[in-house]
Amino acid sequence: MTTTELSRFEDFQKKGVLKLSNVIDIEKVVDARTHLWQEVNRKFGIRIDEPSTWFSNVNNSVGGARAKRLNGMGSIMRDLKASGKLDEIEHAIQPVIDHVFGAHTWRPLDLWYSLLSFPGSETVWNVPHQSWHSDEPCVVGDVEPWSLFVFVFLDTVTVDMGATTVVSGSHRRAESLAKVLATPNNEALINAFESVNSGLFENPNDVTLLPMDQVLEPLIQEDPWFHELVNKGSPDKRIQRFIDEGSTQNGIEQKVVPLTGAAGDIIVFDPRCLHTFSANISNLPRQILRLDFRRQ
Incomplete structure (x- = not known):
């Protein structure tokens, strides 16, 4: 691992988010x-260059x-994967993941996801206060997630x-909470993530973890920054407070990071990080x- 790759890896461990251009x-x-x-277009009759078609079929x-x-985008993504149309992109991503996170340490799953979204009705962008969540539990004694989410930008976003x-940093806050609040005997939750955690431990009953839905509320209770995050406020103040300034709690730096990039960029993030979607106030699809x- 080169100095640059080590720096990227350490940055990811600290923030849970890593952009690679x-x-x-x-x-x-x-x-x-x-x-x-x-x-x-074939399935929905939607054309990117014809906004009138975007919501013609409500x-x-x-x-x-x-x-x-x-x-219904799942079937489209399965077909694209099966047809090999995404293979070249996958082959371009794998060596980068190997270089940053260790050779033969991470391997892609078979399923791709579409995060295509269209403009809504809101007209002013604001740091969202709703729907903050994480997508993977925190395991006590394990600093790494079971999976990595890789966002692939098909155009400028x-x-x-x-x-x-x-x-950023919220996965580390979750790790701290897990040491206090986590419980054993979560076999059902572990089994629900079998596609990414099989082979990582011998006995599920020996695993102590904090479920995803038990992260946000304790943070709201103990940290004024998170309490403000989940309450409404003016865009200017929220952008300054959460994106520009951020906060440090228990030695952990935390900021709201919008995942933006250009065509050909990728962003890797830890699914234990709290995240949500924001308003598309543009006139373009994401x-x-x-x-x-x-x-592995």
């Missing part, structure tokens, strides 16, 4: 984007005022396009795919 050749990105929209759009997404927002990696 120009990982995928733009030609490969354009090709994948073209195939994605061909399938979206039965296929879900979401609230912040952003809209399409139901700016904050106003409904960027996913992550609280074009992002997600590929998950599991520990």
Whole structure:
């Protein structure tokens, strides 16, 4: 591991979020984007260059005022994966993951996810106060997650396009909570994550962990910064408070980080970090795919 790679790895361990620029050749990105929209047009009759088609079939759009997404994208992503249309992107990501996180340490799962979303009805972007959650439990004594989420940017995504927002450092806050609040005998939860945790321990009953839904409330109770995060406030004040300034609690730096980037960039983040989606107030769809990696 080079000095640069070590620095990136340590930065990821500290923040739970790591942006890597120009990982995928733009030609490969354009090709994948073209195939994605061909399938979206075939299934939903939606064209990226015709906004009037984006919500013509209301039965296929879900979401609230912040952003809209399409139901039924899973079958499209499965077909794209099976057809090999995403292989070149996957092959470009794997060596980068190997270099930063260790060779043969992480391998991709078979399923890709679409994070494609369209503008909602809100007109001003604000740091979201709703739906903060984590997607993986915290295991006592294990500083690494079971999986890594890799966001793949198919086009430029700016904050106003409904960027996913992550609280950097929140996975470490969850680790601290787990030492106090975690309990054993979570076999059902462990089994629910079998696709990413199988082989990591001999006996599920020996694993002590903190479930995802038991992270946010204790943080709200003990930390005024999190209490403010989940309550409404003016955009200017919230952007300054949570994105520009952040906070430090128990020696852990935490900030709200919008996941933005350009075509060909990737962002790796720890699914134990608290995150949510924000309002897409632009006039463009957010074009992002997600590929998950599991520990070996």
